[in-house]
Amino acid sequence: TGGRRMTEHGISQMELQRCLSALLSDSEQLAAQGDRMTNQDQLQYLMENVACDHTFMDAMQTHQATQLVTAGLTVEEVNGVAAELCRHIAYFGKEGEPMPSSVVACAPSGVDVTADAVVRALEDAAAQDVAASEETVVPPTLVPADKLASMVAERKPSLSDADDTGGMGVVCKKLDNGVKVNYRTCQSESQRAHLRVTVPCGRAAEKGFAEGSMAVGARAMQDGGAMLGWTREQVELFCVDHLVVAEIACNEEFLFLEFVFPTNKVSNEPDDVSGMEGVFQVVHGLIADFKWEEDALERAKQAFVQTHEQVSKSLEAAAAEHLLDGMCGGDARYLSIPGEKVEALTLDQVRSAVTSRLTTDNIELSVSGDFDPSELERLVTSYIGTIPATSRGGDRAPESIPGPLPGAVRDLFLRVPDSDERAVAYVAGTAPNRWGFLASGEQALDTQPLKAPNPAKRLLAEFSGGGGGGRGGGR
Template sequence: NGHTFMSPEQSYYMTARALQSLTLDDVNEAAAELCSHVAGFSKSTEGADGMTIAVACMPKGINPESEAYCDEESLTNAIYEACQIEVEPEEDIAVPHTLIPEEEIKAAVQSNPPVWQGGKFSDGTPGTMPDQITRPFTLRRLGNGIRIGVARNPAESQRGHLRLVAPGGRDAEKRLGFKNGAMAIGARTMQEGGAFGPWTRQQVELFCVDHLLMVEINCNEESLTIDFVFPTTNVANVGFGENIQLGITGTEAVMQVVREIIVGFKWEEDALGRSKQHYRTTHETLQKNLENLTTEKITEKMTSLDPRFLSIDVDTVNSITLEEAKLAVMSQMSPSDLEISVAGDLNVKEVLEMVHVYLGSIPAATNDEYKKEAEKTMGSVPLPPKPGQHIELELEDSDPRAVAYVSGRAPNAWGFLADGTTVAEHVLQVDKKASDYDKRRRGHPLFAHVALRLISEIVNRRLFSNVRERKQLTYDANFSFTGFERLSGSWFLVTVTASKEKAQLALEACKETLATLRKGSPISIDNVESAKRVVMNRHEIESRKSSYWTELMSGIQEEQIPLKGPLAVTDFQAVVESITPKDLQLVLETLGLDESELFTAIGRTKKPAGMETGEDEVVRQPGVIGMRRGGALTG
């Protein structure tokens, strides 16, 4: 049949030979051929033979006099007129082989010699030595204050993940007196920008493309997070075969980008404009989405309109200036506040050497001019008002459906409640006859974290059994915790999707499921053992991902998460196996499950005004299992 099958080695060899023989004229000829179906519409260019097909789509009911109206004539005219416009070729962009010249980094090391310090932890684990490599991860600090964690994960071959965390997030907007939304919009501005040092945004983007780097910058309620995915091998090589010149590794490339983000990032107005457009679109989309809007309304009631946990409205977005966004983000970028975690198929010693050179040579006083002094205390979520409330919401949508929510107060991921007390303290106070062994178990820093994960699994199983299987009221019922780490307190959220007619019954069934967990049908040993298997299996599967390791290491050396330390990883299995049904029953009482404390909501769609859809034109949308809904409550 004319096909030739090759091994990967043969394919690579033939591709390399083909690339060596290609010329600029070959590339231009291929490009002209690809574009010939469009180029032929220009009076000055000869196009391809044959028919060209153009397809356009517009909403129903557009006035023929409107500019948005599209028919065959207007479409062909628009295409023809566009093809008569002269196109100016863009100037070639010189892509840097390296962002930081060797002599520049040598000068930085000489002027600010990097120093390793041992790791320090708040969970009771002894500090680590500054010159030792340990397993499963190596945890240290640099002399400038940056916390470092490195782990080897060969499961993802030739790939790595780096996470930079700056605690603060939208909580810092309120705590440090910045304008509402400044931190979030500033983080997105960094994502949309990328110029630093002598390089333009386009040059940095192409550098990242050449070195296969993916960068994602996010701001949530409690931190600013920058994630990098990168190859751990040599990339951006020049030439082929014997003439090849090796480029720097993806690991070194990502270290250069991280350094420049901290010390030399350039803030640009056009990046701010794209950031604002993103948030305007996000807010406008939220207003048209049943699930997201209902979540937003219940969050408004639970937080008493606390802006840290709500979407940013259009007026607020428009009011943020570049200087306000810059000051907010850069106030979080002091080296002493940063934590960097690296995991992947890498040589730990080599990575530590790169960290030492590129990040250790950053002066400790970097970005001090932006820093705002504030008391370093753990922030908290607002206590929900009492009694709880019920919300009914209708949203115009052609797809008839409903969504229901049940929410209430809960501890954060490490067992801290909004009032500053802990799960361990509550359990100790209630179970006064606990043995010394039980007291020691429940005093472990990981106890509450594991207990909450097991409770989440058990509640999800009960919801599936009761609401879906037994009562057949829904095709999707889900229980989750918001899971804040740096803020005291959190919320739980039960999400139910159902038909409009069954939404109220599904909501009541969810409340009934939560109530019976406390009294009618408490947690059994079978429930616990089943949940343990799920949690352990998930942990083992996730442990093959480098991103999971960076998530585990993030916060281990951070004082604002006092119970998270090396024990959170090394003792995980032991703590899971030690949990009993009584433990979980006691922890369950720290949640706001009383009927009077619950916040509930039902969102339903209604047919848009004036819409007349024949039954034969209705296209039913299948239910989406496990769909992630937006909003602060979902974590």
């Protein structure tokens, strides 16, 4: 149906403009990084051009050529090429139309799929009437300037004085609502930056909540996106237009909100914001005004059900699961989530689990990239500092897991049917979690304080063989 719609209706002028803006911005960034490409990347680029009989150009020449080509590109030309590319599937079975060279269908065992059934499905799809896609109005900014000014005037956010830590160039600050901020300028990638929001919790914090609620809730945020009065589609297209790549994930110890983005302005529209400001608008919306949606939760559930089914069929995953089950005393927080537990989760349960930890006193925001520090601090103060202060409250010590297994049951064996005769072995042991807590609840640095003034330099010296420490090896 999508191919038929593209063939008959194509894309709109607005969609083409968005694609061209993103293409030119991406090309501009590649041109800015041209003199920093590694020899390996340059060689691969050269070999690809030779293999495709293309003209080899440096990054700036490529950008200039891209500008020349896109300047005269029309929506009619694009739709004409798209229609030709899709004709073999859009008009499948019609006399005189091109046919696919082959049709490949893949189905799980037990499902009977015949060639006739596949052909009938393609013919039925080609016979359906399709309408043009509805135009989605993409906002140039998620937070209008007057609303931002009003929030700043009302809450008067502020950043603490800078603290340059350990001679590594990392600046650490703290907003008056409790959010901790770290940043470091790095010009290895021109006009690019990476932002990570770290929330200490993860699946380890699911005790007291429904099993799997933290992990599934994080995935529901990833599959959702409605915020600040905008729909999920509008926010997604806003991110696409500003070349923002976002990922929300949850592991055993942390909830992550990660963003890779351009620090410059992507388009020439006067009301448009830069990629960096766009990211801070998204972060503001995720923390302060995120809309939880049932359809996003259903998509998240489907993903986790499939993941759990795959664990038992993978030699590596099944062995790791068996090992964790033994080490953690069957603690469900560290194992894959059974399908029936996933299906039983409600929107209120996952929302309650995630928002209980997504409080300003429990959030750390870190940024590294090619940006102006003063501009970054302005955006942090305006968008993150205006989030109302919230607190977790209660005991902050994480729930621990049982200690090591008795010696007699430490060697675990599991047989998993596999297509080849092979084996996998894991060796594991106890260690403090990344929060620094041991299984007893004590903090690791309280029992074994670091003696070196700069642990990073000491570790670097040991691993390089210059610190007098031993080096381990393995297979």
